[in-house]
Amino acid sequence: MPASLAERLAARIAATGPITVADYMASALSDPDFGYYARADSTPLGAPGDFTTAPEISQLFGELIGAWLIDCWRQAGSPDPVNLVELGPGRGTLMADIMRVARAVPEWRAAIRLHLVEINPALRRSQAAALAGEAPVWHDTPADIPDGPIMLVANEFLDALPIRQLVFWGGKWRERTVGWSAEAGFHFTLSPGVSALSLLMPPDLRPDQGAVFEISPAVFGAVTEIGRRIARHGGAALLVDYGRTASGLGESLQAVRRHRMVPVLETPGEADLSAHVDFGAVTRVAREAGATVAGPVTQGAFLEALGIGARADRLKQKAPRDKADALDAGVRRLTGADAMGTLFKAVAITAAGIVPAGF
Ligand code: SAH
Numbered sequence: 001m002p003a004s005l006a007e008r009l010a011a012r013i014a015a016t017g018p019i020t021v022a023d024y025m026a027s028a029l030s031d032p033d034f035g036y037y038a039r040a041d042s043t044p045l046g047a048p049g050d051f052t053t054a055p056e057i058s059q060l061f062g063e064l065i066g067a068w069l070i071d072c073w074r075q076a077g078s079p080d081p082v083n084l085v086e087l088g089p090g091r092g093t094l095m096a097d098i099m100r101v102a103r104a105v106p107e108w109r110a111a112i113r114l115h116l117v118e119i120n121p122a123l124r125r126s127q128a129a130a131l132a133g134e135a136p137v138w139h140d141t142p143a144d145i146p147d148g149p150i151m152l153v154a155n156e157f158l159d160a161l162p163i164r165q166l167v168f169w170g171g172k173w174r175e176r177t178v179g180w181s182a183e184a185g186f187h188f189t190l191s192p193g194v195s196a197l198s199l200l201m202p203p204d205l206r207p208d209q210g211a212v213f214e215i216s217p218a219v220f221g222a223v224t225e226i227g228r229r230i231a232r233h234g235g236a237a238l239l240v241d242y243g244r245t246a247s248g249l250g251e252s253l254q255a256v257r258r259h260r261m262v263p264v265l266e267t268p269g270e271a272d273l274s275a276h277v278d279f280g281a282v283t284r285v286a287r288e289a290g291a292t293v294a295g296p297v298t299q300g301a302f303l304e305a306l307g308i309g310a311r312a313d314r315l316k317q318k319a320p321r322d323k324a325d326a327l328d329a330g331v332r333r334l335t336g337a338d339a340m341g342t343l344f345k346a347v348a349i350t351a352a353g354i355v356p357a358g359f
Pocket of ligand 1: 029030037053054055056087088089090091094117118119120123140141154155156157160161
């Protein structure tokens, strides 16, 4: 076995030629031995980890989503049993907040069959600890969830799925690939011919030389799976992530390590790689799968429409000063235009007839 992912990838490229950005990203994140999300010792989340997410910032995020799920479930006719699914649950904080809210609604609580889609063994252990007593069942991919009505939530999951990059060069859309040489190490290269993926691009782009278009077949696959299940069995899904409202030009692939940006090709497997989610593509694909879509709206607008301000005020009445200040700071980070409020977006995918709150 090689000593590192860099060694494994270099050998692969030397043997079979440059790989796509998506192949690089998939290996860097989920190589079974060295991938960032597959490594048993990786600590992606929280202050000592590499990045912080909305549920880790404030309990308000999960509590509002918990109420959102109950409202959609009732509109769906209160199916019992129902698969409550989370994709990429991180440390289990969001689902723990959702389950705390569920205790106030016994018929919802009793109907829930909890399914978590997670590839990281260390995070699976954190989730088991955060959800002790809830008997979750873990899966490697959304396709493995049993059939039936679903209520699904995913926060910062889609941004971790591999993207491909097309570069407009010499009047053609060519695919960006990753090469390796002993002298230059890992470096970006371009496929020689036109990429067939360019057929999937919006027709109205006006690229200049060097323009980049990102496309994620993995996101298409995950959203198609969710949309088809909801169209067939009923239910609703809430997808929250950072990204763009409509498909368009621009490069967003980034690597983050210990809360700092690092070069994408520098340390494969040791930094988190993510890219902006193309919500234009997400809504298109979900509709094509037969589901109804609401949004995208900004995270700030979504949480405010769900009443984050009033909920924070109510909790503050019973809270000591430092806790009250922390609640206010959490609301500002989640909704502020200079923080997560505008960059992050929410989309709801539902069965026909459900009108999701917050959109
Ligand atoms: N939702 C959590 C964590 C976001 S980080 C939060 O908001 O805090 C991304 C999560 O998705 C992690 O739990 C990671 O291990 C998981 N993940 C990343 N790629 C995945 C994949 N291909 N399949 C399943 N889970 C994945």
